[in-house]
Each structure stands twice: as C-alpha cells, then as structure tokens.
Amino acid sequence: METTIEKKTGWIMFENGGVADFYALFFVGFTDKAGNPEAIGMFGSGFKLAIAAALRLDIEVVLYLGREKITARTAHRNVKGQNVEQLYFVREGTDGNTEEHGTNLILGYGAKDWKTAWGVFREMLANCRDADPRGYQVVYGVEPKGREGFTRVFIQANDDVMELYRNIDQYFKEERNAIFTCDNGRIYPKSSEDDQTNFYCKGMYVLTTQDTSLYDIDLYDMPINESRDASTANLLSHVLQLFDQTSPDVKIEIIRWVIEKGEEGVHTLESNLPWWRTRRPNFWTNAFRRAFPEHVLCTFSEVEYQALIRMGRKAVRATRGLYQLLSRNGIPTAQKILRQEVQEKRELFEPEGILLENYDKAFKCVSKTLPELHRLQITFVKLPPRERAASFITCSRGRGEYQFSENLLKSGPRAISMALIDALAQTKSASGKCDPRYEDALLRMIFECIRN
Numbered sequence: 001m002e003t004t005i006e007k008k009t010g011w012i013m014f015e016n017g018g019v020a021d022f023y024a025l026f027f028v029g030f031t032d033k034a035g036n037p038e039a040i041g042m043f044g045s046g047f048k049l050a051i052a053a054a055l056r057l058d059i060e061v062v063l064y065l066g067r068e069k070i071t072a073r074t075a076h077r078n079v080k081g082q083n084v085e086q087l088y089f090v091r092e093g094t095d096g097n098t099e100e101h102g103t104n105l106i107l108g109y110g111a112k113d114w115k116t117a118w119g120v121f122r123e124m125l126a127n128c129r130d131a132d133p134r135g136y137q138v139v140y141g142v143e144p145k146g147r148e149g150f151t152r153v154f155i156q157a158n159d160d161v162m163e164l165y166r167n168i169d170q171y172f173k174e175e176r177n178a179i180f181t182c183d184n185g186r187i188y189p190k191s192s193e194d195d196q197t198n199f200y201c202k203g204m205y206v207l208t209t210q211d212t213s214l215y216d217i218d219l220y221d222m223p224i225n226e227s228r229d230a231s232t233a234n235l236l237s238h239v240l241q242l243f244d245q246t247s248p249d250v251k252i253e254i255i256r257w258v259i260e261k262g263e264e265g266v267h268t269l270e271s272n273l274p275w276w277r278t279r280r281p282n283f284w285t286n287a288f289r290r291a292f293p294e295h296v297l298c299t300f301s302e303v304e305y306q307a308l309i310r311m312g313r314k315a316v317r318a319t320r321g322l323y324q325l326l327s328r329n330g331i332p333t334a335q336k337i338l339r340q341e342v343q344e345k346r347e348l349f350e351p352e353g354i355l356l357e358n359y360d361k362a363f364k365c366v367s368k369t370l371p372e373l374h375r376l377q378i379t380f381v382k383l384p385p386r387e388r389a390a391s392f393i394t395c396s397r398g399r400g401e402y403q404f405s406e407n408l409l410k411s412g413p414r415a416i417s418m419a420l421i422d423a424l425a426q427t428k429s430a431s432g433k434c435d436p437r438y439e440d441a442l443l444r445m446i447f448e449c450i451r452n
Contacts, residue, residue, distance in 0.1 A: 011062075012165055013142040014124040014153045016132035019066045026089060026103040045226060048105055050123035052087060053114040054155065055107055061120075062154040064146035067094045074107050084108070113227040117160035118171075122228060124153045125172060126204055140165055170198065171205045173218055182245040184238075186218040197269055199230060206230040211269035214257050217242065240273045244280045251287035259292065259316050262300075267319075275321040285329040292316050297326055298334040308334050311341070346403070347382040355409040362416035366424075369445055373424055376400045380409065392419050400427045421445050 028045055051072050054061045063070040069092040074085035085107035092098045110119075128136035131151065140162075144154040155161060164171060170191045178186040190213075191198060199207040200218040207222075207230040219238045224230045243254060258271045278284060288297075295314045298305045308315040315334060318326065327333045351359055367373040381403045383390060391408040395401035402423045408415060425442050 010157050011140075011142060011144055011154045012121075012157045012161060013139045013144075014128045014136070014155075015139070015147070015150055016128040016136040017150055018131055019149065020131070020151045022065060022068075022070065022089075022091065025063075025070070026087075026101070026105065028105065046123045046228070047127060048103075049110040049114050050120045052105060052107055052109040052111075054120045055087070056111065057117060057120070057160075059117060059120055059158060059161065060156040062144040064144070064150075064152040064154075066148050066150065067146040068092065069146065075102075110227075113229070117158070118164060119228075120155060121161055121164045122171070122204065124155060125168075127153075129172070129203070138165070138168065173200050173203045173216070175203070178218070179215065180246050180250055182242070183220070184242040184245055185220045185222075187215040187242065187246070187250070188218065189215065191216055199235070201230060204228065207232070207235075209235075209269070211272070212261070212266060213269040214254065236269070236273050237277060239269065240275070240277060241279075243270075243273070244278055244283070248283070248287060248290070251283060252291045255284065255287045255291045258322055259318060262317060262319055271319045271322065273321065275325040278325065281325055281329045285326055285331060288326055288331055296334050296337060297323060297331050299323060301334075304334045304338065307338055311337075313337070345384050346387075349380055349382055349406070351380050351406075351409055355406070358409055358411075358413050359404070359416055362413040362420060365413070366417050366420045366445060369441060370421070370424060372428070373420060376402060376420075376423060376427065378423070379403050380406065382406045391415070392423060394423070394426060397426050417445070 026048055028048055051061060055072060055074060061072060071090045071092075073088050073090060075088055077084050077086045087103045087105040087107065087109075089101045089103065090098055091101065113119075125138060128138070140157060142154070144152075146152060157165065169177075173186070173188055175181060175186065178188055180187045195210065195212045196208050197211050197213040198205060198216040199209070199222065200216070201222045201224050202220055203218060206224050206228060209232065217239060219242060222230050222235075222238055223233075243251070246254070254270055258268060261268045262271055275284075292314070295316050296308055298308065298315050298317045299320075300317050305315055305317060323333075363373065377400055379402075381393070383405050388405070388407055390405060391411075392405060393403040395403060400423075404416070404419060408419055421442055
C-alpha cells in the first residue's frame with residue numbers, strides 16, 4: 001500500500017485494479033463478498049452508507065469506473081408531508097454524455113451511526129482492500145481523473161479526513177507488521193503509548209477498550225454489525241483463543257507482562273482473560289517456568305508472600321484466573337509450601353493410656369449411629385504452641401483425612417465425639433450438598449454428646 005503525499009490539491013485517491021459494476025453501487029443488500037472469509041465487506045450496504053454520510057458531512061466524492069465518472073447529488077422529495085432528500089448518481093461517459101439514476105436511498109440513511117468522516121474513509125479503503133488486497137493504493141494530492149482498467153474513488157481532504165489519512169496505520173493494519181499471525185487473527189505492536197487497546201477485524205479498526213495490553217489485536221472471527229462496530233461480548237474468549245496459538249516466546253512475553261503488571265497493581269487485558277478456558281494449559285505452564293524459573297506462585301496475600309521471602313524463596317504473585325491455571329498444572333504454590341512447612345513441624349504420635357481410652361470411647365459411641373466414621377483416616381499430632389488452640393486439622397476433605405491434636409484427646413470423650421461428627425460432616429458435604437436425613441442424624445448425635 002502506498003500513502004505518499006504529492007502536491008496539495010485537496011483530494012485523497014483510493015485506487016484498485018479492476019472496474020466495479022455501476023449498478024452494484026446502489027443496489028442495497030447486494031454484495032459479492034458475503035461468502036469470502038477474507039473480505040471485510042459482507043452486508044452490501046457500506047458504500048451506499050458512505051456516500052450518504054459524505055453528502056451529510058459536505059465531503060465531495062468523485063468515483064471513476066475506468067474512464068467513466070460517477071458523482072452523487074440529492075433531490076428534494078415530499079413523502080407523506082415530510083421533505084426528504086433522495087440520493088441520485090450522475091453517470092458521465094467518456095463521450096461527455098450524462099445520465100441520472102435515482103436510488104431508493106435518502107440523505108438520512110445511516111445518520112444515527114455514521115456521524116463522522118471515519119465511516120466514509122473506512123468504506124472507501126475497505127472496498128479497495130477487498131477488491132485488490134495486494135495492489136491497492138491510497139494517495140493524497142491527485143486530481144480526480146480516471147484510469148483504464150482501475151476503480152478510483154476521490155474524497156475531499158478536509159481536516160477530519162486528513163487526520164485519518166495521516167494516522168492510517170492506526171485504523172488499518174497490514175499483515176507484514178504483525179508480530180504473530182494464525183487462523184484466529186494477528187497481534188501487533190501497540191500503535192500508541194496510552195492505556196487503550198485497539199481491536200481490529202480482518203485488519204480494520206472496530207473497537208477501542210480502556211484495557212492496558214501488550215498489543216493491538218486483530219480477531220478474524222470477531223462479530224461486527226452493519227456499522228462496522230464490535231461489542232465486548234465474548235471479546236476476552238476470542239483473545240484467549242488467539243493467544244493459545246502463539247509461539248512459546250510470545251507466551252513467555254504475555255506471562256511476564258501479566259505477572260509484572262500485577263505486581264505493580266495494574267490490571268491488564270491479559271490478566272482478565274478467562275484462563276480456565278485455555279485449550280493449552282501445559283503450554284502456558286511451560287511459559288511460566290521459562291519466564292520465572294525456580295519461582296513459587298503466590299496469591300496477592302502479603303502474609304503469604306512475605307513468609308516465602310523469609311524462607312529465602314523466589315515468589316511472584318498472580319491474579320486469580322492465572323493462579324488457578326498454573327497451580328492446577330504443577331506450578332508450586334506458596335500455600336502448598338507453607339502447609340508442608342507447618343506439617344513438618346507437627347509431631348505425629350500414637351495415643352496411649354487415658355488418651356487412647358478417651359478416643360476409643362468417643363469413636364465407639366458415634367460409630368454406632370454413624371458407621372461411615374470407619375471410612376475416615378485419622379492421625380494424631382502434637383502441635384507447636386501457636387497451633388495448640390486447634391482441635392483437629394482437615395488435611396483432605398475429599399479423602400476424609402484429618403489430624404486430631406493431643407490437646408483434643410486430653411479434653412475427654414465428649415469433645416472428641418463432637419470433633420468426629422464435625423469431621424464426618426465436612427467429608428459428607430465436600431460437594432456442597434448433604435442429605436437432609438444425614439444432617440438430622442448428625443444433629444441427634446450432637447445433642448446426645450451435649451447431654452453426655
């Protein structure tokens with residue numbers, strides 16, 4: 001694509017090879033692009049809307065189909081007591097003869113959404129790209145005239161149009177500038193230094209969000225409406241599908257960005273991704289290991305983070321979604337390491353004497369009514385001073401693993417019975433549900449323990 005500036009004459013030319021069909025210009029709904037996955041156009045209304053918008057904005061448009069010149073004008077019509085301006089195309093042949101073709105369009109067509117020069121500029125360039133993606137050109141400073149075998153559109157270069165022209169690389173992205181390309185889309189370097197992120201569909205700008213991101217992003221399957229606008233619905237899922245396809249080096253860059261910006265307290269588009277939906281969790285886990293070798297994963301708990309630092313461990317903090325993804329796929333976490341440290345300080349023992357008698361008495365009493373008690377795996381520990389207030393410790397609710405403290409066994413059968421019932425209730429409600437009849441049995445046991 002060429003964007004050269006020649007002498008200033010007040011026109012911008014959009015040129016592509018091939019001559020467009022005149023009647024395709026104003027048959028609303030007609031398009032030959034709907035089945036083309038590469039084409040930007042799909043509705044058969046863009047060029048017509050652009051002409052109406054240009055006339056509303058006092059932007060003159062001159063079209064050449066080869067040597068044949070096409071201009072647009074309006075005529076006043078009274079329809080049901082209302083004055084409307086009907087759009088006409090004026091067709092001028094190479095012999096100088098002209099003919100006018102009335103359309104079913106009025107000047108107000110698309111007025112709600114097409115309010116700026118962007119709509120006009122975008123459609124002219126989008127049509128060029130669809131028709132001639134490798135050979136089109138956009139040039140400022142050319143007098144309107146035709147060229148055999150080519151379609152040319154000239155629009156008046158007012159201040160708004162010139163601003164778009166100068167920043168054309170922000171509005172239309174070329175494949176050669178992409179960092180990464182796949183069937184889902186492309187990612188590009190940021191086009192500006194602000195905290196916004198620009199989104200594109202097939203290379204055409206369609207959305208800006210306030211999210212800070214590493215990149216500008218082109219999503220091929222991003223839904224857009226007839227006004228060429230996109231919504232944020234399912235946006236993050238589309239981005240994750242694209243990022244899933246990236247190379248290991250790009251994944252490392254994304255992981256570093258999320259972690260480092262999170263440490264700074266900056267929320268990014270990448271940190272908000274629905275990480276649990278990734279189809280390649282192992283790829284992201286490997287990227288983390290390469291980005292942060294020998295590091296332990298933390299939540300944003302300052303207590304947890306500082307505890308690891310005191311242990312001399314390297315620690316990084318991650319947002320919830322990324323933390324869950326990485327921790328479930330083998331990355332060591334502060335929670336596991338700290339739990340292991342605490343576990344190592346607990347001294348396991350086998351109860352004897354009065355401690356064993358107290359436990360056996362309680363177990364026998366409770367298991368008569370609740371035989372499921374035999375499924376529990378209970379061990380006994382002597383806790384360090386700071387933990388001695390705990391009666392029992394839940395190791396694994398799903399597997400029914402618990403540790404009863406020495407102090408609990410000293411408290412007598414009644415306290416032990418209550419602890420056994422509590423542990424069994426935890427195990428039974430591991431899925432978040434507990435049978436009502438079973439709950440009644442537990443309550444009866446509790447009341448019996450209280451009475452005894």
